[in-house]
Amino acid sequence: MTKESVFSICGMCTVRCPIKVDTEDGVVKWIEGNPHDPGMAGRLCAKGSAGVAMLYDYERPQKPMIREGKRGEGKWRKVSWDEALGYISEKLNAIKEKYGARAIALSDRGGPFRDIHRSFLRAIGSPNYLNHDCTCARNVQHAALSLFGSGRKTFNYDYGNCKHLVLYGRNVFESLRVKAAGAIMELLDRGGKITYIDPRAAGTAMKATRYWAIRPGTDYALNLGIIHTVLRDKLYDRQFVNQWVTGLKELESFVIPYTPQWAAEETGIAAEEIVSFAHEIAQDRPAVIFHPGWMMARYSDSFYAVRTAYILNALMGAFETPGGLFFQKGPGDAGAKGLKSLLDTIPKPDEKRVDGCGWKHKQFDAGPGLMHLFYRAILDEDPYPVKAYIVFRHDPLLSLPDPEAQKTALDKLDLIVAIDANYSETGWYADVLLPSATYLEKSSILTTGKGLKPGFGMRKQAVEPRNDAKPDWWIFKNLAERMGVGEHFKFDTMEDFWEWQLEDTGISLSDLEKKGSVSLTDKPIWWDRMKDLKFKTPSKKIELVSSRLADSNIESFKPYQSPQKPDDGYYRLAFGRSPVHTHGRTQNNPVLSEIMPENQLWLNAAEAAKLGIAHGDLVQVTSSDGSHSGTINAFVTDFIHPESVFMVHGFGRKVPWQTRGYNKGLGDYRFETGLLDVYDPVGGANSLMECFVKVEKAG
DSSP: OOEEEEEEEOOSSTTOOEEEEEEETTEEEEEEEOTTSTTTTTOOOHHHHTHHHHHTOTTSOOSOEEEOSSTTSOOEEEOOHHHHHHHHHHHHHHHHHHHOGGGEEEEEOOSSOOHHHHHHHHHHTOOOEEEGGGGTTHHHHHHHHHHHSSOGGGEEEOGGGOSEEEEESOOTTTTTOHHHHHHHHHHHHTTOEEEEEOSBOOHHHHHOSEEEOOOTTOHHHHHHHHHHHHHHTTOSOHHHHHHHEEOHHHHHHHTTTOOHHHHHHHHSOOHHHHHHHHHHHHHHTTSEEEEOOSOOOOSTTHHHHHHHHHHHHHHTTOBSSTTSEEEOBOGGGGTOOOOOOSGGGSOOOSSOOTTOBTTTBTTSOSSSOOHHHHHHHHHHTOSSOOOEEEEESOOHHHHSSOHHHHHHHHTTOSEEEEEESSOOHHHHTSSEEEEBOOGGGOOOOOEEEOBSSOEEEOOOOOSOOOTTOBOHHHHHHHHHHHTTOGGGOOOSSHHHHHHHHTTTTSOOHHHHHHHSEEESOSSOOOOOTTTOOOOOSTTSSEESSOHHHHHTTOOSSOOOOOOOOOOTTEEEEEEEOOSSOOTTTSTTOTTHHHHOOSOOEEEEHHHHHHHTOOTTOEEEEEETTSSOEEEEEEEEESSBOTTEEEEETTOSBOOTTOTTTBTOSOOGGGGOTTOTTOBOTTTOOBOTTOOEEEEEEOO
16 A cells, blocks of 8 residues: 655635645545644645545546537537547637637736646736736735735735724635634634624624624715824824825815715715724724735725725724735745746737727726727727637636626627536637646645745645546647647646756755655744835835826726616615635535525515515525526524625526536626716726516515
């Protein structure tokens, strides 16, 4: 019997926790958090523990398949890898010949393992890389750029020393980042405070020292009322603001009408509570964090809600200080060389992005673009036609609004290729489906972990791929070779690639394999917060009046508009996370589907009484235009705002080969009819919660 242990990185969600995987004779027997990481200490969440079930699930894609019937009909022909890759490369080469490489697009879920597939797209000459961020953090990214000149990942959060953590629907105890959740629990144990703001009392509200059941869509109003109080009562950090902030006078003038009394009328939070909170937070500064959020694709003014949360951090002086926000330090800050990037060795295409990000829409970061603008470009063939789409570990039909509207755009494509370790709604609609190895069956590129102690991390293969699955790096390397650009992919194994990445770093593979990661410094790196902060704006300061926004004729301070109230019998549909499931990726997992087989509809108790609905009743939910309807069990509770209903995201699956998740519960995305083109005009993210549904007792 051969027993082995491998240090790797989990792939059950986007947190990517460090793990240890134990095997016997090539079979995974145990997964736990990496014991060498103090933040993990062997701990793992339910999703991470269910990685074994995902690996050995017979309902995952097993062989390459080419569609034979209509798209989405479910008629497939199993083929060899040679035939599948030949079919794809022939189609792509024909499209490239007729329309140019710009007619080929690729999307993924983002993250640190993108170098090889992004390099494939760049090597063939296309600028059209996209990811999921239009349904996640684009508003946060653009708010950060407008204030600091750099994106949201410029900063991280020192929960361990924080005295007061403010969360706007950032459901930290159900999301679930194991290390962060542990640090936040320690914050509470030390006497620190959490203020949780959400129309629904999610799991985090149960641990919070203050919970505000805010009226949905009024986060921006609340922040304006808090800022008004902070400036009126001189509660801000004058030394920090004088040194690092521009535009304070303009902000002071703007918030004059937005008093706590005004904010109370909008939000439902008492004015005296807003004032008390502002004074309390000022006493704890600078060790405070107004978390700007993670998934902030919510309302059409979420950009300004996020921007004002960042502004509150600035007013509290909460940058580069223990207990606040700190600049993410990289290898260079530790006096070390960074990992090599394949993408950097390939010239950027001269073509403009098809979605217009960065040129037509100058306010939007060009990096991953915006998927909803990509769909519009497909339909209009403006500025040019797109004819092929490769979707890797991404499921836009389940994550973006209105899947039927998306299909109208997708039907204009000549080729859709899905690469995934699970059957997705988008993969089921593809022309070719390629089975990707799971994270336990593959090695990925080495990653750079930025933070107070930067370092490198390794995801290492634990067992051989099952069935006919292949690692994604192998798939894209072979496609590149068949498309005549193989000269950019001069490696035969991931170990070869690792050796190349590590050149000039002074770090060896054996160094990484010992513990799964290597730190580049022994001590945390802090900069002098009054001398050495590195804001990348033209002024080198935090710009409350943004030069970036001014370049696009966008106002830095937008007058508040009250959100729409639902009609009688209608409710604003909210959605969110469960600690058991990863968005829409794990509903068919053999273990997790048993723990949570379907979702429920949270409904305010007073509203339920009006509708004659009792807890557990079957209710009918109908989209505002009447085009989509479904039934679901009611979860009647006082702990949700009366204007809102809520369901956990990712259910209502329509892939019949996923027998455990098929038709279980409802999918919020299916009720977002007509919302594919509705998005925050400044932040760019989809307005996923500008959705209203009718609720009634099922017949």
